[in-house]
Amino acid sequence: MIWKTIRQIARNGIRTEPAPDIGPQAQAEGARIQTEVLAILGRALSIRMVDAGSCNGCELEINALGNPYYNIEGLGIRFVASPRHADLLLVTGPVSRNMATALLRTFEATPEPRLVVAVGDCGCDGGIFGENYASAGPVSKIIPVDVLVSGCPPPPLEILRGILTAVRRRV
Numbered sequence: 001m002i003w004k005t006i007r008q009i010a011r012n013g014i015r016t017e018p019a020p021d022i023g024p025q026a027q028a029e030g031a032r033i034q035t036e037v038l039a040i041l042g043r044a045l046s047i048r049m050v051d052a053g054s055c056n057g058c059e060l061e062i063n064a065l066g067n068p069y070y071n072i073e074g075l076g077i078r079f080v081a082s083p084r085h086a087d088l089l090l091v092t093g094p095v096s097r098n099m100a101t102a103l104l105r106t107f108e109a110t111p112e113p114r115l116v117v118a119v120g121d122c123g124c125d126g127g128i129f130g131e132n133y134a135s136a137g138p139v140s141k142i143i144p145v146d147v148l149v150s151g152c153p154p155p156p157l158e159i160l161r162g163i164l165t166a167v168r169r170r171v
Helices: 002-012 023-041 057-064 100-109 120-125 156-170
Strands: 045-051 077-079 088-092 115-119 135-137 147-149
Touching: 023 156, 045 057, 045 100, 045 156, 057 088, 057 120, 057 156, 088 100, 088 120, 088 156, 115 120, 115 156, 120 147, 147 156
Parallel strands: 045 077, 045 088, 088 115, 115 147
Antiparallel strands: none
């Protein structure tokens, strides 16, 4: 039985793609971002992610920020479980009527100076859901938003750019 598996591996070869070569330019850009975040905040940026009623497309792209390719933790940016420890709220989805109060309480629990980034078309303008009996519409109808990151869903690099834009506006 094991010999059959070994023969199949020998016949097919390695089927995975090699790790991306980010090169010295991308490494320098990563170091610059980390230095900028630390210079502005004096410490790591803490983000609380809030799903206000999305389809989870944006969440998949946000989770991709944690993989080795984007390595958001290496840039001095981390996700936290409590809004009381957060500097920035990353909100996805159109705000469902059931989440409106929870989003407002989360915003109020985040210490000043707080930043809010709305991610995805739904978070920016309500997307295909708009405002109806179940949806309160975009995030900006419930809480003030500093930066909008449009796209359905936006790629991880655009989400990172939106986060950095919000941090730069804090200065």
